[in-house]
Amino acid sequence: MILEMEDFKNKNEMYAHLDSACAAVIDRRDDVISSLSNASSLIKKYLIHTNWVGFYLFRGEILTLGPFQGEPAVTSIKLGKGLCGMAAQEKKTVRVDDVAACDNYIACDASSASEIVIPLLKKDRVLGVLDIDSTMRSRFDKDDERGLEKIASSLVRLIYM
Numbered sequence: 001m002i003l004e005m006e007d008f009k010n011k012n013e014m015y016a017h018l019d020s021a022c023a024a025v026i027d028r029r030d031d032v033i034s035s036l037s038n039a040s041s042l043i044k045k046y047l048i049h050t051n052w053v054g055f056y057l058f059r060g061e062i063l064t065l066g067p068f069q070g071e072p073a074v075t076s077i078k079l080g081k082g083l084c085g086m087a088a089q090e091k092k093t094v095r096v097d098d099v100a101a102c103d104n105y106i107a108c109d110a111s112s113a114s115e116i117v118i119p120l121l122k123k124d125r126v127l128g129v130l131d132i133d134s135t136m137r138s139r140f141d142k143d144d145e146r147g148l149e150k151i152a153s154s155l156v157r158l159i160y161m
C-alpha cells in the first residue's frame with residue numbers, strides 16, 4: 001500500500017485513496033469502537049507529520065475520548081471547550097495553524113503545533129469529532145479540510161447508518 005504523501009500526485013488523490021482504504025477495512029457489522037480504531041490507524045498512516053489522530057464521541061453531553069493513535073489525552077471535553085468542543089458546538093471544522101497562539105485550546109501533547117478538528121455529523125446531529133494534531137505549524141490547509149470532511153462523512157455513513 002502506498003502511504004507517503006510524496007507518492008500521490010496531490011492531496012485530493014491521497015484523500016480519495018484514504019477514503020477507499022477506510023471503506024475497505026470498515027465493515028458495517030463491526031463494532032463502532034473497532035471501526036473507529038481502524039480509521040484512526042489509517043488516517044495516521046496517510047497523513048504525514050501527524051502526532052495524534054483520534055475521535056471524541058458524545059456520551060451524553062460530554063465529548064469522551066474514543067479510539068486514537070498518539071500520546072494519552074484528556075478524556076472529557078465540554079461543549080464549547082477547546083478546539084474539539086468548539087467544532088462540536090459550531091458544527092464546523094476548526095483549523096488552527098499555531099495552537100500556541102490559540103486561547104481556547106486544550107493542550108495534550110506538548111509537541112503539537114497545529115490542529116484540525118472535524119465534526120462527525122449525522123444530518124444535523126453531532127456524534128463526535130475527528131481530531132488531528134501535527135508537530136508542524138500550518139500543517140493543514142483548505143485541501144486537508146475538504147478531504148477530511150469527506151472522510152468524516154464517509155465514516156458516519158459506513159459506521160452509523
Ligand code: SME
Pocket residue numbers: 052073074077081082083084085104105106107108109115131133
Ligand atoms: N487540543 C484538543 C484536545 C484534544 S488533544 O489535542 C488530543 C482541544 O483543544 O480540544
